[in-house]
Amino acid sequence: MGEFVMPSLGADMDAGTVTRWLVHVGDAVHRGDIVAVVDTDKADVEVEIFEDGVVEELLVPEGTGVSVGTPLARIGAPGSAPGGTPPPEVPSAGVPSAAPTEAEPARPEPVARREPLTPVVPEAAVPVEPPPTQWRAPRAPASVSPVVRRHAADLGVDLATITGTGKSGGITRADVDRAAGVARAPAVAPTTERRSRVSPRARKVAAQRAVDVTTLSGSGPHGAVTGTDVEAASAGKPAPSGLAPPATAAPSARPARTDKAAGMRAAIARAMARSKREIPHYYLSTDIDFSSARSFLDERNEARPVTERLLPAVLLVKATALATRAVPELNGFWIDDELRVSEPVHVGVAISLRAGGLVAPAIHDADAKTLEELMAALRDLVNRARASSLRASEMSDPTITVTNLGDQGVDAVYGVIYPPQVALVGFGAVKERPWAVDGMVGAHPIVTATLAADHRASDGARGARLLNTIDRLLQEPEKL
Amino acid sequence: MSPAKEGSPDVEAAVRHALADIAPEVGAEMVEADADFHDDLGLDSMDALNLAIALHEATGVDIPERDYPQITSIATCAEYLRAHGTS
Numbered sequence: 001m002g003e004f005v006m007p008s009l010g011a012d013m014d015a016g017t018v019t020r021w022l023v024h025v026g027d028a029v030h031r032g033d034i035v036a037v038v039d040t041d042k043a044d045v046e047v048e049i050f051e052d053g054v055v056e057e058l059l060v061p062e063g064t065g066v067s068v069g070t071p072l073a074r075i076g077a078p079g080s081a082p083g084g085t086p087p088p089e090v091p092s093a094g095v096p097s098a099a100p101t102e103a104e105p106a107r108p109e110p111v112a113r114r115e116p117l118t119p120v121v122p123e124a125a126v127p128v129e130p131p132p133t134q135w136r137a138p139r140a141p142a143s144v145s146p147v148v149r150r151h152a153a154d155l156g157v158d159l160a161t162i163t164g165t166g167k168s169g170g171i172t173r174a175d176v177d178r179a180a181g182v183a184r185a186p187a188v189a190p191t192t193e194r195r196s197r198v199s200p201r202a203r204k205v206a207a208q209r210a211v212d213v214t215t216l217s218g219s220g221p222h223g224a225v226t227g228t229d230v231e232a233a234s235a236g237k238p239a240p241s242g243l244a245p246p247a248t249a250a251p252s253a254r255p256a257r258t259d260k261a262a263g264m265r266a267a268i269a270r271a272m273a274r275s276k277r278e279i280p281h282y283y284l285s286t287d288i289d290f291s292s293a294r295s296f297l298d299e300r301n302e303a304r305p306v307t308e309r310l311l312p313a314v315l316l317v318k319a320t321a322l323a324t325r326a327v328p329e330l331n332g333f334w335i336d337d338e339l340r341v342s343e344p345v346h347v348g349v350a351i352s353l354r355a356g357g358l359v360a361p362a363i364h365d366a367d368a369k370t371l372e373e374l375m376a377a378l379r380d381l382v383n384r385a386r387a388s389s390l391r392a393s394e395m396s397d398p399t400i401t402v403t404n405l406g407d408q409g410v411d412a413v414y415g416v417i418y419p420p421q422v423a424l425v426g427f428g429a430v431k432e433r434p435w436a437v438d439g440m441v442g443a444h445p446i447v448t449a450t451l452a453a454d455h456r457a458s459d460g461a462r463g464a465r466l467l468n469t470i471d472r473l474l475q476e477p478e479k480l
Numbered sequence: 481m482s483p484a485k486e487g488s489p490d491v492e493a494a495v496r497h498a499l500a501d502i503a504p505e506v507g508a509e510m511v512e513a514d515a516d517f518h519d520d521l522g523l524d525s526m527d528a529l530n531l532a533i534a535l536h537e538a539t540g541v542d543i544p545e546r547d548y549p550q551i552t553s554i555a556t557c558a559e560y561l562r563a564h565g566t567s
Binding site: 298301302305306307309311312313352354355378379382383386387406407 | 503504505506518521522524525526529530532533536542543544545
């Protein structure tokens, strides 16, 4: 059969390090399975395989850096005897080869289909951690979250042998545990756990400490999970009720969520540190009267069914996208000491994830979309970001980013640019404030728009033009 | 499926079901009925819209935007649906 080679995970990647194998010799693998974690110096990227087969040999040990195209593993025909079987060909370990094997037609970006965990945002990759319960994987042939996949790999369980009990037949962590013969306390069986309750404090503690509350049995009233239970679980100690956090249920398993949360944090840290290190930011802000936009939205939404309602964010994204036409030097990338203006306007939308961290995937050609199309795209993007099913192109394509912290109630956000982008537009909450019109002060809904821009690529006067254009566009929302 | 017309705890179950679809990670089946969607569960305006859509599909009750402030928790959501049940 074929070889699994070090893929190119970005235009500027010429080598990577296999930090972790998620399969063992003898494992059956299927097209789309994530088989390895590759460190590209920018981010840990989980890499898929694109054929069915059996892992015959791992050619590159963990921790080894190799060039793109280097064979990493030998893949035998599906159903072939696992392990022990001498490979039919002479291994070519250590011999870099940029050519795909005959069994694997050229596929320049293997991660580019449904990779929530393999963002290729240039220098700003922000991996998304999907807890098992939030994975939807609508397009995946086998509905298995990467976390579950890794858990199975840790336990040496072949996913192909498991019948899933999750949504749409998806394989859950519990399915893997059952297959591995890992004993779980009855109280944490899926059917029971969803009946129990979780106190708000427990939920907050769980979010802070990346504990999966669905694996806990509570010591509170009616079995409610309390903050103390979560703290005990995160400390790795049995709670009074004898709960079984994942780490104790499967001693060999790593606390994947915690690791991934840390990975996300580290990726954000790298990108943001690089941004502040390299990009000479300048900041502008302007208060925008949102009265016209508010009236437009109210009237429009009142007359339409709930499925067709628009959120204020749609107007903000559209206005920003259109405004970049007036100031194109804010739409693009700073690469190799020069500005590369992008013709298309792909607006990255910062989406916070409830489990922690954020992603800023692109709405492609946002300037050319109608408000209805933008709303549909935004809704789809947010839902998929939170279900961890973003596409690599969405992660790598933004030409300018919009961050809207209005829901968080702050007045303004002074953003940090995602390199190599050159601008980030922020919006705070729409609030009633005193506002003078023609010498008369009244209460108006006001939103503060901010711009963080790369001074290498543009100057304040041009940045001001962008914000002023956004303001002007929002005064005539019906034209957006 | 029209849980709302029962005017019973089924309404709360419908809300929990909708919430579970929208924000699986909050563990909707386990959330306290009076936990605040925004402050306790971290839901945002997109989640609120998704919830309104899901509840509309599940119960037939259309929640206009001006009433969003009334649906801040599972309990208030269920209360609203019972009060406005149309099925």
